[in-house]
Amino acid sequence: MSPKPKAPLVCDTTLRDGSHPMRHTYTAEQVEAVVRALDRAGVEMIEVAHGDGLGGSSLQYGMSAVDELDLIARAAETAERARIAVLLIPGIGTRVTLKAAAERGARAVRIATHCTEADVSEQHFAAAKALGMEAIGFLMMSHMLEPAALAEQAGLMAGFGADAIYIVDSAGALVPAGARERVAALRDVTGDVGFHAHNNLGLAIGNTVAAIEAGAARVDGCLRGLGAGAGNAATELLAATLDRMGYDTPLDTFALSDAAEHVVLPFMPFQPFPDRESLAIGYAGVYSTFLLHAKRHGERLGLDPRDILVELGNRKAVAGQEDWIVDVAEDLARAAAATGAPSA
Ligand SMILES: CC[C@H](O)CC(=O)C(=O)O
């Protein structure tokens, strides 16, 4: 019998992407419990940070209840085997915060840029390398670029020294063929391609499988799918799927499903799901993190949040333009008032 192929590395981001639906209220005790469960279940990389990465705690993105550096330290103290990763968006996170995270035990950083702006990450890759960290590129909103153009951006990150580069389906807007084509294109640039899915069209696991079949060597998950928008690929489902696909995986599916049910579910504010608004995010191709903002302003102004999201999609809004949500909502409310159209 031929040996089983080695499974792609699974990075769990419950404690970073999940920070969005948690409204950045993670406590050190929750971090410890999640890290302990993931570590025991064989997860090799665990991402911990504010949802918008290092330095994200702000009025624009939402204030953290607990300083993320304390959460990172607690995670690193708890993990016996897993590496702790952080996310850094150049301009929000700085080299200073990255060094502070490394001093608290972070071993890897995912350097996230909009998919057309890889050029802004050069200094951050250099800083990560100087700190001895694994430096991973994270090309957000990857559905907005055709595969060849995305590969060019990945080429820039590879030139800056990226150890791996992720295709990030921030809007959960890709379908499996789109995931497959992008992974294939990036494989010409780096041998280590990752895929980060959102479930807005109900395709997080399907797209992740397509990415793996096209050669992705890393994939992301969150326990119970706890992430922005309709959430991410559920880590426990990924473990089961990798096993059923015939991979040799270090993951313990039942330990992960216990963690999802007994550790994460009790503190979840809601179950991310492709509901009316999340579906509109995938359909309009906007940022998953816009969900709660669009709901809030829709409620405030008597608008259907889907109209706000679709208009943001028409205007091609990208990460970091959260302030635009307010403008778009106000514009729609003014237009509705002018025409006397009934509000939602
Ligand atoms: C704002 C950072 C963002 O949540 C990163 C990410 O996970 C994504 O773009 O999907």
Ligand SMILES: [Mn+2]
């Ligand atoms: Mn995400």
